[in-house]
Amino acid sequence: MRRFRRSEKERYYTDLRVPGRMHLLFGPPILRKVVNSLVWCCDKRGLRIFEYCIMPDRLVMIGDTAWGNYHDLIHSFVRFTSTDLIRLIGKGRHGMETLRFLSIVSDHGKAGEIFWQEPVIESIPRGERIDQCALEVRNIPVRARYVNRPEHYLNCSAHPAHPLDGWIVESVDRWV
DSSP: OOOOOOOSSOEEEEEEEOGGGOOOSOSHHHHHHHHHHHHHHHHHHOEEEEEEEEETTEEEEEEEESSSOHHHHHHHHHHHHHHHHHHHHHHSOOOHHHHHHHHHHHHTSOGGGTSSOOOEEEEEOSSHHHHHHHHHHHTHHHHTTSOSSGGGOTTBTTSTTOTTTTTBOOOOOTTO
């Protein structure tokens, strides 16, 4: 388990959900789009991810920014990915959940504004609460009963070969 350095920079817990908790974040093209968008935000916008988990119905992460405003960065990520993800879902196979989602999108006008619900962004107080939140993020697939151990879920920072390998910020608490 990584321990976080105590610093003046604020860390944020972010939860992005698909409307209706529909399971749409699966399949190689969609996961690749989400991962590539996160990498782009890390490279070009200064996003720093400490822990993350991509579940079929949501993206959860702990992060901050090297520069700029974290809230603005997340809202631009939401806008940036929405149109492309809806387009990818429209091109794929249509199960009942996909068809229901596409009908919700068409009922609400602009497609680019509906893929994600309003993001939940909470500031994490420094100290042990950061480590507790990190453990919670890592254990989301275990609590959902997808796997028995967090390191067995590929789309999670706990997995040794996760898709964002090389982009996760490794920080060590020097007081431990």
